[in-house]
Amino acid sequence: MHDVKIWVEGGMDQLVPKEDEYPSVIHQSIRYSLFAGGKRIRPFLVYLSQGLYSNDFNRILPVACAVEMVHTYSLIHDDLPAMDNDDLRRGKPTNHKVFGDAVATLAGDALLTMVFEVLPRKLSENKFDPRSILDFMILFARDIGIEGLVGGQVVDI
Secondary structure (H helix, E strand, O other): OHHHHHHHHHHHHHHOOOOOOOOHHHHHHHHHHHOOOOOOHHHHHHHHHHHOOOOOHHHHHHHHHHHHHHHHHHHHHHHOOOOOOOOEEOOEEOHHHHHOHHHHHHHHHHHHHHHHHHHHHHHHHOOOOHHHHHHHHHHHHHHHOOOOHHHHHHHHO
């Protein structure tokens, strides 16, 4: 599992703008939470699923990264004062405690929208069928939206 963690973190590092890119505060905020640690269980499950069909794991790396990026967006938003108002996440001050509520909200929003820009492009570069990419993105959006993650958060609050 440690190798998968290194694999997905390397992939995310390539996908997410560096901390010094303008406007730097948003990229610092994104990276603060995205690389704050964690077990990377969701990307590990993507890795295991790919292993059932092929050992071409780099072809599916964008999906593993996207799943972790969406998870991180959800944690940033979940920690906000309007939700759970958590002070710590993985032993560190939460994003909004370090960067403020507004930047934390925008960092979560940026991570989510980045997924919908980067994922189809990377899957296309990896020679996935365009119809399969579209079908996947529709399912992914549904699972993140009201029928999935967002709906679960509404129930939680």
